[in-house]
Amino acid sequence: MSRLKQALETCADDVIDALAAYVPQSADVDAKLYEAMRYSLMAGGKRLRPFLVLTSADLFDVPRERAMPVAAAIEMVHTYSLIHDDLPAMDDDDLRRGKPTCHKQFDEASAILAGDALLTQAFEIVARTDAHPDPAVRAEICYELAVAAGAPGMVGGQVMDLAAEAAAAPFDLDTIIRLQNRKTGALIRFSCEAGAVLAGMAGDVRACLKTYAESIGLAFQIADDLLDHEGDEAAMGKAVGKDAAAGKATFVGLLGVDGARAKAEALVAKAVAELAPFGDRGELLRDVAQYIIDRKN
Amino acid sequence: MSRLKQALETCADDVIDALAAYVPQSADVDAKLYEAMRYSLMAGGKRLRPFLVLTSADLFDVPRERAMPVAAAIEMVHTYSLIHDDLPAMDDDDLRRGKPTCHKQFDEASAILAGDALLTQAFEIVARTDAHPDPAVRAEICYELAVAAGAPGMVGGQVMDLAAEAAAAPFDLDTIIRLQNRKTGALIRFSCEAGAVLAGMAGDVRACLKTYAESIGLAFQIADDLLDHEGDEAAMGKAVGKDAAAGKATFVGLLGVDGARAKAEALVAKAVAELAPFGDRGELLRDVAQYIIDRKN
Numbered sequence A, B: 001m002s003r004l005k006q007a008l009e010t011c012a013d014d015v016i017d018a019l020a021a022y023v024p025q026s027a028d029v030d031a032k033l034y035e036a037m038r039y040s041l042m043a044g045g046k047r048l049r050p051f052l053v054l055t056s057a058d059l060f061d062v063p064r065e066r067a068m069p070v071a072a073a074i075e076m077v078h079t080y081s082l083i084h085d086d087l088p089a090m091d092d093d094d095l096r097r098g099k100p101t102c103h104k105q106f107d108e109a110s111a112i113l114a115g116d117a118l119l120t121q122a123f124e125i126v127a128r129t130d131a132h133p134d135p136a137v138r139a140e141i142c143y144e145l146a147v148a149a150g151a152p153g154m155v156g157g158q159v160m161d162l163a164a165e166a167a168a169a170p171f172d173l174d175t176i177i178r179l180q181n182r183k184t185g186a187l188i189r190f191s192c193e194a195g196a197v198l199a200g201m202a203g204d205v206r207a208c209l210k211t212y213a214e215s216i217g218l219a220f221q222i223a224d225d226l227l228d229h230e231g232d233e234a235a236m237g238k239a240v241g242k243d244a245a246a247g248k249a250t251f252v253g254l255l256g257v258d259g260a261r262a263k264a265e266a267l268v269a270k271a272v273a274e275l276a277p278f279g280d281r282g283e284l285l286r287d288v289a290q291y292i293i294d295r296k297n
Helices: A003-022 A031-041 A048-058 A064-085 A108-127 A135-149 A154-166 A173-183 A185-198 A204-230 A251-274 A276-294 B003-022 B031-041 B048-058 B064-085 B108-127 B135-149 B154-166 B173-183 B185-198 B204-230 B251-274 B276-294
Strands: none
Touching: A003 A031, A003 A048, A003 A064, A003 A276, A031 A064, A031 A108, A031 B154, A048 A064, A048 A185, A048 A276, A064 A108, A064 A135, A064 A154, A064 A185, A064 B108, A108 A135, A108 B064, A108 B108, A108 B135, A108 B154, A135 A154, A135 A185, A135 B108, A135 B135, A154 A173, A154 A185, A154 B031, A154 B108, A173 A185, A173 A204, A173 A251, A185 A204, A204 A251, A204 A276, A251 A276, B003 B031, B003 B048, B003 B064, B003 B276, B031 B064, B031 B108, B048 B064, B048 B185, B048 B276, B064 B108, B064 B135, B064 B154, B064 B185, B108 B135, B135 B154, B135 B185, B154 B173, B154 B185, B173 B185, B173 B204, B173 B251, B185 B204, B204 B251, B204 B276, B251 B276
């Protein structure tokens, strides 16, 4: 097994344990809420964002018990976004990672509320006093998480994506890049910067992690478009080819398959270059950058 | 004009100004998101929760610029909850305060995302460094807001409310009280305690505000049931009698009209008694307690 694969699997196991502890089952009248939250949290996935949090924290020897709340929180935010994106009023997807989406498994009201609860709990677990001894760090994590997840970040990107479907003409490359920097880039950027924030590091190292994150975030989306263009539903665990069919601009559509692949590779090279200050300690983040364009799902 | 009415109107004007500044219009592809957020934020309402934040902060001479972010945040959370509650998958309401609900004015996807963005921005504005000079206060406000708004509080109460509709038999009084303490009580409790948190006050005075808030929160819900039983749609600006028609237990159904009114009055008396330590400074909060059972909408 490759070094990265082993590290990802260990991380995924740890994150699942943390999430299960944060969201216990309930024997009360509200049991369905916790069931829906747990269902979507435990539905698998690569746990890439928590891995980036834990791995960036390791660069600075941040104790695992201080990094894990942030890792769990970013996975809660990511999971909430998937639940809401899958709703009939949004992407109307029946399958996610090969399993029924939350609103298919439960119902729409439960899915909306499970998403709302996960988003809210993310802030609860990073703000509570035992998350980090320095309250300034707790407050900064809350602030950065909100900026990444909200209108300036992910939610705004999702609205841009819906606007792309309704637009008379496909968006140009600059607009697509801005869209993706918000829709998927913002949470990845938060995840990579979190290690520096948890360590109380500002300035150059944080800027390197930010540029690394922006590069892999965009590469990730270009790779997604390539997989969507070439991939098959079984490997992806969800419907493919929907964006192109909806007349939305994709990186493949704008740059061609070869152009998109070249752009993704250039971004990965840029990301790797940003890791120079960390020397050998950056090896897992280098592996992640490479993995993003090599992955099959 | 009564002292309270004047204070509420002044507060509402100030809060609207703050909200408009926090959520500017956008000229970008994401314009519809900000439009939907502003539409629901500006749709009127008594602004009771921000008023409780500002008034509890005044008890401790907390500067207005430190209280206003929290007041705006709680109104954002309240507004998000109304937007999501009104959705077809939830209460399916077409009108809110006499105007089309967010999903009727825009569309379901925009309403879901506007709610998501408002919830997230609430944490952004209370966590940012200029909200309060003490980071421990900023982190505590984030934490308490998340507990009040999320699964342990409002969202859990909403799930209990949906379970009440699906239940074979109406809930008993204890369960209804637990439901309301979460669904509407949690945000009111946060709002009243916020003044003490912002002032760095713990212990007895904070406990008094908590009990005050729990009492008026429950009285508020009982008064709502009474208005729903007796009121007319024009005064309420929304459909009435829906809970009883849905076979859900209400305080009026469980206690009768006279019993419900007596319970609400006892709770208001209890709330007023908790304000004793604040002397004359508690007069507006005393007025609020009385207003809650005297209001007509």
